[in-house]
Amino acid sequence: MEQLFAWLSDALADNTVFNFNTLTFYGRGLVNTVQLVFLSLVIGLVLAVPLSxxxxxxxKWIKLPIFFYTYVFRGTPLLVQLYMIYYGVVFIDGIQDTWLWYFLKEPFYPALAAFTLNTAAYTTEIFHGAIKATAKGEIEAARAYGMSHRLMMRRIIIPSAFRRALPAYGNEVIFMLHASAIASVVTIMDLTGAARFVYARYYAPFDAFLFVAAIYLCLTFAILYLFRYLEKRLLAHLRPVS
Structure with a gap:
């Protein structure tokens, strides 16, 4: 790690590769990456809660379609899903004459759809497993208080399941951050796309991609710290009393 940061300091001092123009591309790529990952995670989480x-x-007519959806999106590569959505929408008859084409002609929105559907499938299974792991004592206590099923889900089961699912969901967030590197294949200027631009212009693959790797490392550590903090706060009742 110390060698990586030492290389970064030396590389940043070299104006032939890291200048105002290239750093502007990296900044734009960082914004696009964070925006794509954040929106897909938020929308995917909103979809995953009712689906789980x-x-x-x-x-069966309710759970089987959801099982099929999660099975397909978890069983196929995200890159294939991105290609099918990005290139497949143009073959829908009449789509170019509708208002949807205003969004679909831009690569960001098909990529957002692919990322959202993918993370929603994984998050659905994560939350579903956490809900199934709810202790029977909690459910019996809620029923003893006369709670309805809806009230019990809202006050007992969902909050309890969210706490249990937090470590696994943190891994899903990191996975989505790393998977966002494939967004550049559909011409989105993300962090990897910015590195490709610098590499193509200055023929410096190590400088370009190691710099992006360092940015991904910083983002990953920030996410890890955030989820460690949330686990510490939300799972404080599970720690032994000293």
């Missing part, structure tokens, strides 16, 4: 509840339904 419905995933545990006793009715």
């Amino acid at each position: 509840i419905a995933r545990g339904s006793k009715h």
Whole structure:
């Protein structure tokens, strides 16, 4: 790690590669990466909560379509999903004559759709497993207080499941950050796309990609710190009393 930061300090002092123009591209790539990952995670989380509840339904006509959706998106590569959404929408008859084409013609929105559907599938299974792991004592206590099923889900099961799912969901957030590197294949100027630009212009692959790797490392450490803090606060009741 010390050698990496020493290399970064030397590389930044070299104006032939790291100048105002290249750092501007890196800054734009950082903004696009954070925006894409953040929006896909937020929308995916909003979709995953009701899907994870419905995933545990006793009715097959409710849970089977959700199971099929999560199975397909977890069983196929994200890159393939991105290609199918990005290139596949143009073959839909009449799509270019609708208002949707205003969004679909830009690469950001098909990429956002692919990332959202992918992370929603993983998050659905994470929350579904956490809901199934709810202690029976908590459910019996809620019923003893006369709570309805909806109130019990809102006050007991969902908050408890969210705390249990937090470590696994933190790994999903990091996975989505790393997976966002494939967004550059559909012409999005993300961090990896910026590194490719610098590499193509200055023929400096190590400088370009090691700098991006350092940025990804910093973002990953920030996410790890955030989830460690949340786990410390939300799971404080599980720590032994000293």
